[in-house]
Structure formats: C-alpha cells, structure tokens
Amino acid sequence: AQSVTQLDSQVPVFEEAPVELRCNYSSSVSVYLFWYVQYPNQGLQLLLKYLSGSTLVKGINGFEAEFNKSQTSFHLRKPSVHISDTAEYFCAVRGGATNKLIFGTGTLLAVQP
Amino acid sequence: DARVTQTPRHKVTEMGQEVTMRCQPILGHNTVFWYRQTMMQGLELLAYFRNRAPLDDSGMPKDRFSAEMPDATLATLKIQPSEPRDSAVYFCASGTGTEHEKLFFGSGTQLSVL
Numbered sequence: 001a002q003s004v005t006q007l008d009s010q011v012p013v014f015e016e017a018p019v020e021l022r023c024n025y026s027s028s029v030s031v032y033l034f035w036y037v038q039y040p041n042q043g044l045q046l047l048l049k050y051l052s053g054s055t056l057v058k059g060i061n062g063f064e065a066e067f068n069k070s071q072t073s074f075h076l077r078k079p080s081v082h083i084s085d086t087a088e089y090f091c092a093v094r095g096g097a098t099n100k101l102i103f104g105t106g107t108l109l110a111v112q113p
Numbered sequence: 114d115a116r117v118t119q120t121p122r123h124k125v126t127e128m129g130q131e132v133t134m135r136c137q138p139i140l141g142h143n144t145v146f147w148y149r150q151t152m153m154q155g156l157e158l159l160a161y162f163r164n165r166a167p168l169d170d171s172g173m174p175k176d177r178f179s180a181e182m183p184d185a186t187l188a189t190l191k192i193q194p195s196e197p198r199d200s201a202v203y204f205c206a207s208g209t210g211t212e213h214e215k216l217f218f219g220s221g222t223q224l225s226v227l
Contacts, residue, residue, distance in 0.1 A: 032212060032213045036216075041220075042220060042221075043117070043204055043206070043218030043219050043220050043221055044204070044206075044216070044218045045218070046215045046216065049213060049215070051213045090156065094212060094213070095212065099168075099212060100158055100161060100169055101146065101158070101216065102158065103148075103155065103156040103158075104155070105155040106155055106156070
C-alpha cells in the first residue's frame with residue numbers, strides 16, 4: 001500500500017524568503033505524485049503533479065517540486081514566498097491496485113511579514 | 114467556471130440524528146471521492162466512485178455511514194445515527210477518471226454533532 005509522510009506540520013518563513021516543504025512516499029509500484037494547497041475555509045486545489053519524465057515539475061503560483069526516486073521524495077519549493085502563500089499544503093500519492101489518492105497530513109506554511 | 118457543489122456548507126445536529134450531505138460533481142466527470150478532514154487525522158478517504166459504482170469504501174465505517182450515487186449528477190453521504198466523533202469537514206471531489214487526474218474539490222460541509 002502507498003503512504004505519504006510530511007514530517008513538518010508547520011513551517012514559518014519570512015516574506016520573500018525561499019521555502020521547502022518536505023514529502024516522502026512509500027510504494028512498491030510506480031505512482032503519481034501531487035501537491036495540493038488548501039486556503040482557509042476552502043477545498044483543495046492542485047498545485048502540480050508528477051507523472052513521468054522530467055523530475056522537476058513546475059506548478060502554479062511559482063511553486064515547483066522535484067521527484068527523487070532514490071530518496072522516495074517529492075519536496076515542494078518556492079524561491080520567494082508571499083504573504084498570500086500562507087495555506088496548508090498536502091502531498092499526495094496515487095497508484096497501484098486500488099488507485100486511491102492518499103494524502104499526507106499536511107504542512108501549514110505560515111508566511112510572516 | 115465549473116465547480117463541485119456541496120450542500121449544506123454547515124450542519125449542526127444532535128447525536129443520533131441522520132445527516133445527509135450532497136455533492137454535485139462537475140458535469141462530465143466520472144470519478145467522485147468523499148474525504149473527511151479533522152485536525153487529528155488529516156484527510157481520510159471515505160469512499161471512491163467511478164461511473165457511479167463504488168470502487169473503494171474501505172475507509173468508511175459501515176455500521177453508520179453510507180455513500181451512493183443515485184445518478185451522475187448527485188453523490189450523497191449519509192450518517193445514521195450521527196455521533197460527536199463524526200464532527201469534521203467532509204469534502205467531495207470529482208475527476209475525469211484517469212489515474213493522474215486533477216481532482217476538483219468542493220468547499221466542504223462542516224458538520225458539528227452535539
């Protein structure tokens with residue numbers, strides 16, 4: 001079965017600083033990897049996804065993520081964050097026999113002025 | 114813009130009452146997911162439908178929860194009887210049916226069981 005681990009429950013960062021949100025996954029088969037963002041009182045929105053090919057994936061709002069198969073990681077990065085990036089970020093994995101989309105526990109990105 | 118519509122947005126009820134949450138997926142989407150979000154457990158997958166057929170509901174407590182899709186435009190999640198531990202935000206999401214599909218989430222139903 002697939003699983004996703006987001007080790008950081010909260011990441012505080014100052015505006016215009018770079019940020020990395022960590023995600024590790026486990027799976028015995030090939031999977032698809034996703035990052036979703038949830039703004040307060042809203043549903044989740046897709047930021048980016050990795051299917052195959054280039055290991056560096058670019059998404060919306062200036063975010064990008066790098067797939068690292070040897071480290072089973074899919075960390076999310078942004079070179080310069082804005083106050084408006086404050087939200088909960090969820091890493092997710094999908095694949096295998098059940099094809100369920102499984103989410104990590106989320107990381108709250110708190111951008112401070 | 115096409116969007117997933119969930120009703121009601123908020124529901125406060127007393128323990129033991131039946132709760133029905135509704136979801137209208139985006140027209141043309143053939144997969145529907147129900148997730149429950151709590152502070153303690155995060156996002157838990159409750160049920161997953163493709164072409165209105167349940168593919169996986171292993172995450173759903175069978176004794177009190179039921180999920181159905183009476184037609185392609187409506188998905189329902191029922192809790193009977195409700196308990197305080199069911200208090201959470203319930204999200205519905207729909208997709209186009211591929212393994213790498215982008216899911217579109219509704220705004221959720223915030224349920225409080227007193």
